[in-house]
Amino acid sequence: MIATEERIKILDVAEGLSKMIINSDIVEDYYQSLYKLKNDDYAMGLIRTFQKQKEKYEEVHRIGKYHPDYLQVIKETRELKREIDLLEVVYTFKKAENALQELLDEISILIGHSVSKSIKVPTGNPYFDSLSGCGSGCSSGKGCGCS
Numbered sequence: 001m002i003a004t005e006e007r008i009k010i011l012d013v014a015e016g017l018s019k020m021i022i023n024s025d026i027v028e029d030y031y032q033s034l035y036k037l038k039n040d041d042y043a044m045g046l047i048r049t050f051q052k053q054k055e056k057y058e059e060v061h062r063i064g065k066y067h068p069d070y071l072q073v074i075k076e077t078r079e080l081k082r083e084i085d086l087l088e089v090v091y092t093f094k095k096a097e098n099a100l101q102e103l104l105d106e107i108s109i110l111i112g113h114s115v116s117k118s119i120k121v122p123t124g125n126p127y128f129d130s131l132s133g134c135g136s137g138c139s140s141g142k143g144c145g146c147s
Helices: 005-022 025-038 041-063 070-085 088-115 126-131
Strands: none
Touching: 005 088, 025 041, 025 088, 041 070, 070 088
């Protein structure tokens, strides 16, 4: 790749943008909630238990409803997942993680649309995908206005 003055300016702006993102309150909240989650012994114990349970689930799910422990393992896995999701520290982390993802999605769409409105920016979020120009594959016969 040939380094031109224009490319160097673009990279400098991108580096400035990344520093702004890293120094934002959203990223700070994310790292604080991640730290709290990693240092919560109860939550981490449940997560480790869930990972072991998930291995059982995958084994049972591979065989299907004919496995002798199918219903029991499915029920235990769902109960454990719910118990983890109801922990305050997990809820806070997921909320911070989603906020950071939304910020990154918004930035991606702004950058993509500043180049061209027809650029598709995959975000994984149906709301943003609809804003970014039919990135989700509407299959409605172009009724959404995509081309």
